[in-house]
Amino acid sequence: MKHYIGIDLGGTNTKIGVVDLEGNLIISKIIKTHSKQKVDKTLERIWETSKELLVKCDIPLFSVLGIGIGIPGPVKEQSIVGFFANFDWEKNMNLKEKMEKLTGIETRIENDANIIAQGEAIFGAAKGKKTSITIAIGTGIGGGIFLNGNLLTGMSGVAGEIGHMKVVKDGKTCGCGQNGCFEAYASASALVKEAKERLKLNEDNLLYKEINGDLEELEAKNIFDAARKGDEFSKDLLEYESDYLALGIGNLLNIFNPECIVISGGISLAGDEILIPVKEKLKKYTLLPALENLEIKTGVLGNEAGVKGAVALFI
Amino acid sequence: MKHYIGIDLGGTNTKIGVVDLEGNLIISKIIKTHSKQKVDKTLERIWETSKELLVKCDIPLFSVLGIGIGIPGPVKEQSIVGFFANFDWEKNMNLKEKMEKLTGIETRIENDANIIAQGEAIFGAAKGKKTSITIAIGTGIGGGIFLNGNLLTGMSGVAGEIGHMKVVKDGKTCGCGQNGCFEAYASASALVKEAKERLKLNEDNLLYKEINGDLEELEAKNIFDAARKGDEFSKDLLEYESDYLALGIGNLLNIFNPECIVISGGISLAGDEILIPVKEKLKKYTLLPALENLEIKTGVLGNEAGVKGAVALFI
Numbered sequence: 001m002k003h004y005i006g007i008d009l010g011g012t013n014t015k016i017g018v019v020d021l022e023g024n025l026i027i028s029k030i031i032k033t034h035s036k037q038k039v040d041k042t043l044e045r046i047w048e049t050s051k052e053l054l055v056k057c058d059i060p061l062f063s064v065l066g067i068g069i070g071i072p073g074p075v076k077e078q079s080i081v082g083f084f085a086n087f088d089w090e091k092n093m094n095l096k097e098k099m100e101k102l103t104g105i106e107t108r109i110e111n112d113a114n115i116i117a118q119g120e121a122i123f124g125a126a127k128g129k130k131t132s133i134t135i136a137i138g139t140g141i142g143g144g145i146f147l148n149g150n151l152l153t154g155m156s157g158v159a160g161e162i163g164h165m166k167v168v169k170d171g172k173t174c175g176c177g178q179n180g181c182f183e184a185y186a187s188a189s190a191l192v193k194e195a196k197e198r199l200k201l202n203e204d205n206l207l208y209k210e211i212n213g214d215l216e217e218l219e220a221k222n223i224f225d226a227a228r229k230g231d232e233f234s235k236d237l238l239e240y241e242s243d244y245l246a247l248g249i250g251n252l253l254n255i256f257n258p259e260c261i262v263i264s265g266g267i268s269l270a271g272d273e274i275l276i277p278v279k280e281k282l283k284k285y286t287l288l289p290a291l292e293n294l295e296i297k298t299g300v301l302g303n304e305a306g307v308k309g310a311v312a313l314f315i
Numbered sequence: 316m317k318h319y320i321g322i323d324l325g326g327t328n329t330k331i332g333v334v335d336l337e338g339n340l341i342i343s344k345i346i347k348t349h350s351k352q353k354v355d356k357t358l359e360r361i362w363e364t365s366k367e368l369l370v371k372c373d374i375p376l377f378s379v380l381g382i383g384i385g386i387p388g389p390v391k392e393q394s395i396v397g398f399f400a401n402f403d404w405e406k407n408m409n410l411k412e413k414m415e416k417l418t419g420i421e422t423r424i425e426n427d428a429n430i431i432a433q434g435e436a437i438f439g440a441a442k443g444k445k446t447s448i449t450i451a452i453g454t455g456i457g458g459g460i461f462l463n464g465n466l467l468t469g470m471s472g473v474a475g476e477i478g479h480m481k482v483v484k485d486g487k488t489c490g491c492g493q494n495g496c497f498e499a500y501a502s503a504s505a506l507v508k509e510a511k512e513r514l515k516l517n518e519d520n521l522l523y524k525e526i527n528g529d530l531e532e533l534e535a536k537n538i539f540d541a542a543r544k545g546d547e548f549s550k551d552l553l554e555y556e557s558d559y560l561a562l563g564i565g566n567l568l569n570i571f572n573p574e575c576i577v578i579s580g581g582i583s584l585a586g587d588e589i590l591i592p593v594k595e596k597l598k599k600y601t602l603l604p605a606l607e608n609l610e611i612k613t614g615v616l617g618n619e620a621g622v623k624g625a626v627a628l629f630i
Binding site: 167258284 | 460467475476482574600
């Protein structure tokens with residue numbers, strides 16, 4: 001039996017998993033990234049943990065065919081990291097080479113949003129589709145575009161930055177410093193921000209009650225739960241969310257005409273509460289032929305998307 | 316010497332050309348499409364004209380390696396036309412098969428905006444670039460996306476409809492019936508429409524003088540010319556145009572991170588008058604790494620883009 005190691009390198013935590021050819025996660029472990037100890041130290045700790053996991057499952061090293069790593073930053077040719085979004089490791093680092101030298105095993109690396117898209121395309125919600133776009137919606141909005149078996153990465157690994165597509169000219173300020181970004185309207189954080197502003201003016205609703213009036217406690221999940229219980233205030237917020245989501249997705253449909261859109265990340269927890277209005281509103285923003293035979297789904301890999309997606313780079 | 320025949324099938328006119336392997340147009344002729352005579356008749360007339368052109372240039376039939384045809388409508392797998400935008404020929408027609416039966420020569424067909432992109436990518440402004448996007452701006456805005464040697468066509472041939480990407484939520488009404496489309500702001504027609512509205516309120520400018528106050532006569536070219544002569548009113552109009560153009564292009568850069576953007580069609584006649592402000596304004600709308608090493612150019616194939624692009628399908 002052949003296996004792969006998938007690594008989801010994060011700002012704080014790094015998840016390491018052993019995955020088989022069918023995408024089954026055999027075993028996994030989360031360790032601290034401790035990026036301040038510098039890249040070599042972190043890679044060594046990751047590799048030690050990987051070997052421990054293999055020993056635990058009685059998997060010999062020679063049956064590991066490859067190592068995939070998801071990176072928070074742009075990646076060129078599955079080898080060179082333009083920069084790491086959360087820590088100060090050197091720019092334009094050939095992480096593939098470093099890891100291969102350390103492990104002796106073929107390594108492929110890719111941007112983390114692209115990894116999720118690859119995972120959903122190979123093992124998940126878009127399995128079997130030639131072309132799919134996965135939109136990871138949480139604190140920000142990341143996109144991974146899977147075209148005929150390949151990820152779209154662009155000239156310098158920046159492709160897929162759909163969160164910074166402008167959907168409102170000179171609109172709300174985004175974390176990137178520019179205005180009117182898709183992310184500034186439709187990310188889970190943007191939804192929570194909008195909800196807080198509205199809750200300051202309106203306390204007479206179930207959502208306010210459920211969080212005991214403590215706005216600091218508010219998460220997107222509270223809004224989804226209250227909407228499911230029939231709270232009109234929360235339903236209005238999901239209308240807002242789904243309208244901007246449909247606008248952004250509609251743009252992607254007109255540009256790519258894909259077979260499948262996968263919504264993953266925090267917002268996907270809203271399930272049909274968000275999918276149904278998005279599908280309805282898409283008619284307002286999309287050329288009709290691009291809606292024919294289109295599937296829109298929520299992601300199925302959840303917390304395992306990073307590790308499984310990293311392994312999917314080899315499939 | 317080997318040759319190809321390129322055909323630019325239009326609503327009113329069809330241009331037919333003989334092109335060599337280097338993309339040189341040897342001879343060409345424009346005939347009426349007369350689509351009402353039905354597809355078979357039109358194809359026969361096109362084929363007769365093609366053969367006449369070959370005879371005129373002493374090119375034997377056996378040296379023609381292929382026929383490329385640009386179509387006003389979505390095309391699947393370079394063979395099936397979803398629908399023809401301007402005439403009522405049957406839907407989902409396999410035009411490739413029809414033409415091959417008639418001529419005995421391998422035929423490839425593609426959407427006309429895609430054809431222009433292919434032409435610029437193979438023979439024109441983006442020659443040698445792995446990834447380029449050509450934006451044809453005239454009455455509408457069409458896009459062709461060239462990725463690593465292939466055109467992006469999508470599941471049903473609709474991909475590249477960047478003119479209907481929404482740039483202003485619930486904004487101006489577009490010809491497609493939806494609101495806020497890129498085309499409703501940045502096409503040459505949209506620019507002329509905006510200019511007319513402004514001219515109704517302000518007659519004290521060079522542009523008004525140059526068209527002798529006859530708003531019906533106004534074309535985008537008049538605005539470019541007046542701006543070049545220093546007319547502030549016309550310069551403001553180019554500011555408006557370049558701002559929306561930069562917004563739309565910025566979105567494409569964030570999504571595709573291409574090496575090259577080519578602006579073709581009527582607006583490209585403005586040259587530096589539009590390229591310089593667009594480049595400046597892109598900083599407001601684009602993630603900076605996507606601007607590094609980017610080239611933005613005007614198209615070079617001009618009126619020959621359709622015929623040469625059709626032939627570029629074979630290169």
